[in-house]
Amino acid sequence: MSGIGARLREERERLGLSQRAFGEIGGVEANAQGKYENGDRTPKADYLAAVAAKGVDVLYVLTGTHTPAPVDNLSDVEEWVLGSYRTLVKEDQDAILRLTTTLAEYKASYAPEKKTLSEGD
Numbered sequence: 001m002s003g004i005g006a007r008l009r010e011e012r013e014r015l016g017l018s019q020r021a022f023g024e025i026g027g028v029e030a031n032a033q034g035k036y037e038n039g040d041r042t043p044k045a046d047y048l049a050a051v052a053a054k055g056v057d058v059l060y061v062l063t064g065t066h067t068p069a070p071v072d073n074l075s076d077v078e079e080w081v082l083g084s085y086r087t088l089v090k091e092d093q094d095a096i097l098r099l100t101t102t103l104a105e106y107k108a109s110y111a112p113e114k115k116t117l118s119e120g121d
Helices: 002-013 020-024 030-037 046-053 059-064 076-087 090-110
Strands: none
Touching: 002 030, 020 030, 020 046, 020 090, 046 059
16 A cells, blocks of 8 residues: 555544544544545545645645745744754765764663553652
C-alpha cells in the first residue's frame, strides 16, 4: 500500500482514530474510509477539508510532503538560533545538525518515565 491511501491511514493512526471515527469526521462510512486507505477510491475535496479541520496534514496526504511549520510561531530565541545557523558555512551547519540529532536521540532514549498522579501522591 502506497500513495494517498497509505498516507491517509498514517494520518488517521497518528491521530489515534478508528476508521469509523475518522470516516465520521470526513462525512463517510467506515467502508468508504477503508476504500480510501486501500486506494480503491479517492477522497473528495469536502472530505479532505473536514479532516484537515481536525488536524490532518492534507498536503502530506496528497503529495507526500509535510506542511512546513509556520515560521511566525518561533520564539525570539528560536529566531535568533535559526538566524545564527543560517550564517554558518555548510560544514558547521552539518555539525549543528549532528549535535542536535544526537541530543534529541539521547533524550528520547534516556528520558525518565513520567509519573502518574497516583505514583506521585
